[in-house]
Amino acid sequence: MIPHFTAAEKAVHYPDPEDRKAFLGMKPYTKLILLILFIALFGAAWFQYFFFGLPPDPAISFLSQQVDEPIGFPLWIRLSHWVNFFFLLLIIRSGLSILYDHPRLYWNNSCKSNSSWIRFTPVKIPLDRPYTAKEDARYINPIAGLPGYKHTVGIARVWHFLTVPFFVLNGAVFISFLFFTNQWKRLVPVSWQIFPDPWTVFVHYATFHFPVNVDGFYHYNAIQQLSYFAVIFILAPLGMLTGIAMSPAIENRFRWYPKLFGNRQSARSIHFLVMISYCVFIVIHVSLVAATGLVKNMNHMVMGTDSAESYTGLYIGIAIILMTIAFAILAHWLSWNKQRALQKLQASTNGKIWKYTINRFKAKTDYEKKDITSYFWLNGKMPESSDWKNLAENNFADYKLKISGLVENPVELSLEDLKEMGKEQNVTMHHCIQGWSGIAEWGGLPLSRIIALVKPDPSVTTVAFYSFGEGMYGGVYYDTHIIGNCMKPDSILAWEMNYEPLSLEHGAPLRLRVENQLGYKMVKWIERIEFVRSPKNLGTGFGGKNEDDEYFDLMADS
Ligand SMILES: Nc1nc2c(c(=O)[nH]1)N[C@H]1C(S)=C(S)[C@@H](COP(=O)(O)O)O[C@H]1N2
Ligand SMILES: [Mo]
Secondary structure (H helix, E strand, C coil): CCCCCCCCHHHHCCCCCCHHHHHHHHHHHCCCHHHHHHHHHHHHHHHHHHCCCCCCCCCCCCCCCCCCCCCCCCCCHHHHHHEEEEEHHHHHHHHHHHHHHHHHCCCCCCCCCHHHCCCCCCCCCCCCCCEEHHHHCCCCCCCCCCCCCEEEEEEEHHHHHHHHHHHHHHHHHHHHHHHHCCCCCCCCCHHHHHHHHHHHHHHHHHHCCCCCCCCCCCCCCCHHHHHHHHHHHHHHHHHHHHHHHCHHHHHHHHHHHHCCCHHHHHHHHHHHHHHHHHHHHHHHHHHHHCCCCCHHHHHHHHHHHCCCCCCCCHHHHHHHHHHHHHHHHHHHHHHHHCHHHHHHHHHHHHHHHHCHHHHHHHCCCCCCCHHCCCCCCCCCCCCCCHHHHHHHCCCCCCCCCEEEECCCEEEEECCCHHHHCEEEEEEEEEECCCCCCCEEEEEEEEEEHHHCCCCCCCCCCEEEEEEEEEECCCCCCEEEEHHHHHHHEEEEEEEEECCCCCCCCCCCCCEECCCCCCCCHHHCCEEEEEEEEEEHHCCCCEHHHHHHHCCCCCCCCC
């Protein structure tokens, strides 16, 4: 069942034997904020208890009108509760797997290694050699992350994006029912007691006095109501909105949108904090369900009855949890053995939806010079071929870009030839699939000029870009783009970055920029370009090195 690592995979998944150890690193100010929050909350509760005594327990929540309060949990509540549990677990675990591909979180777009407020890797970035984001990715235990162990961010994304629509749909149905019935009154606070009551209940918990145990079938206590309300009406929407803010297609079209959360990286940090809040909620919720009458509580949420005698609810509840675990095991098996099928499933569902929606958006490359970030992560394996090394030694004076395939006019062009054909400059945000971003200026020749020069055959759909460098598991690095994307004005072959000649690390002599796409589509160290009918006959046929080897998102439109 559990596949073994090949030597190449071992080197990629945990290059350092220490890498399997869990690690949590926080900036002193992060720790200080957490400590202050903790002391303020619990200190205030103890202060009140010590000097003013335990406040009277409001027991039942009066945050909502009690008049015609709905009673019990109808089938739709019980169903959506368990469906939610099932998908939330998949979303959290696949999200953790994605997070560990770039195990650092920031509040700024530079993503400079030492500016992360929290990190899940002990690795200090070496300064004496190029260090790539791929090297920085970490192993995650499959109990925590889906897939974890032997994984790629491609497969983790499949699970994350395949489950999100179900989670959203279930939530939408649940919320509609809440308001069609009068069940919303149990959740939505409509009284000013919203301020004092939850605090009073908290003082009880914090000073180890269990508040009066009201029967959740009929009533909630104030803190219970408030936390349920927050999970449904604050955490879930915030999770969705910050998730959307990370999409390159959205960010490049609606520049104001990620700014609602500060910037693209703070959206990612808030997305993480939402996940942590969910986990904290789940732990407390499950503990209290167990501590306040497990058998009865399970009957409430499974059977919709208020019995403390029958064990049916408990048994069925346990069965649901076991089924969820069984599915998680199946998901691991699929992730380790049926990667290609998962990748295609994702392309034929979400990929199709994106093709007709967000991928249609035209990128706005209107960042300014002042937005350029002080840091820009590296990715990819430096070319080791003697061809490239020899060219580099001579500053690429002898470099010839070869353009061939189904074209009327195949050409070989030196850097000088290319520079004479024209130059476009854009300041854009780069989005790596792993999670980091950076803003840079790129200068180079629009691909549309090359296309006009070589005159591709009308049957050409795809342009392939081959690198001097190799992929992580060996073999030439390449990627493809549909010709329509290459014709966009901001699609360029760049020889300039931040107004300087492109450095060796960032892809000299030439690299691709196709804004609107994720970083892995932007081939560095370009050796040659080929115009083809379909990507099917290149590599293993999925349109790029990462798509072939690591099951990254397929281009739905290629
Ligand atoms: N030849 C080659 N090009 C490549 C890669 C690679 O591994 N090999 N990695 C891609 C990825 S995943 C990213 S995010 C960008 C990173 O570009 P940078 O190193 O200039 O930041 O390059 C892309 N181009
Ligand atoms: Mo990337």
